[in-house]
Amino acid sequence: MYDNMTTSITTPVIVENQSFLSPVSFKLTIGNDAAPNVAFFCTGCNLPGVGVPEVTTNFRGHQGFMPGDKLTYESLSVRFMIDEAMTNYQEILKWLVSHASNPGKPNVKDLTLAVMTGKNTINAQIKFVNAFPTSLSPIEFFAQSTDIEYVTGTVTFRYDYFEVL
Numbered sequence: 430m431y432d433n434m435t436t437s438i439t440t441p442v443i444v445e446n447q448s449f450l451s452p453v454s455f456k457l458t459i460g461n462d463a464a465p466n467v468a469f470f471c472t473g474c475n476l477p478g479v480g481v482p483e484v485t486t487n488f489r490g491h492q493g494f495m496p497g498d499k500l501t502y503e504s505l506s507v508r509f510m511i512d513e514a515m516t517n518y519q520e521i522l523k524w525l526v527s528h529a530s531n532p533g534k535p536n537v538k539d540l541t542l543a544v545m546t547g548k549n550t551i552n553a554q555i556k557f558v559n560a561f562p563t564s565l566s567p568i569e570f571f572a573q574s575t576d577i578e579y580v581t582g583t584v585t586f587r588y589d590y591f592e593v594l
Contacts, residue, residue, distance in 0.1 A: 454545035457507060459560075460538025464524065466517035470510040472581065474542060476555060477503035477591070505540070505557055505586040510579055511568065521565050521584045528561065537561045540586065541594075553593055560588035 457471045482497040511518050527536045540557040566583040 448547055450544070454547070454549065456543040456545065458541040458543070460540070463538045464517065464520040466512060467507065467509050467520055467584065470512060470517055471507055472510055473508040475506050476542065477505050479503070500590070502588065502590060504563070505560065505588065505591075506583055507586065508581055508583050511582050518565070518568070518582055521562050521582075524562050525565060535561060540588070555591050555593055557586065557588040557591045560586045563587050 457468045459468050480501050483494040486493045537559040540560045542555040543551045544553045546552045562584050564585045
């Protein structure tokens with residue numbers, strides 16, 4: 430009964446590189462050195478989430494869902510240590526001020542997040558196209574701290590889209 434049937438068995442693809450992604454091995458580049466001190470003192474950033482909103486469909490009294498036709502990208506957040514002269518904080522502040530003082534001329538830059546391997550070589554690059562800062566976190570000074578915790582700042586960027594190079 431089963432003699433004439435051919436069966437095909439596909440073997441699953443096994444990942445060749447079985448090393449895990451390290452959250453501490455990355456490098457951020459902001460434009461053509463638009464904010465070199467922020468990039469140098471960068472201590473953290475996120476690879477933003479991406480989503481496709483669902484569209485509701487109705488058919489014969491039942492509600493169904495279909496994927497939408499537009500991708501939505503979450504904001505990119507970058508944390509950086511603020512240097513004593515506040516040079517990197519001022520880089521972002523000037524960039525923000527340039528948007529408010531020249532609203533018709535957006536000052537956008539491409540950002541590149543390089544993800545490194547365990548051997549500190551570039552494994553992947555994520556390019557954020559037409560990025561610009563939208564907010565800069567407050568700086569808190571606190572004289573009663575018993576341990577010195579150096580001041581960090583967070584800048585939030587919006588961008589058109591990102592792509593893995």
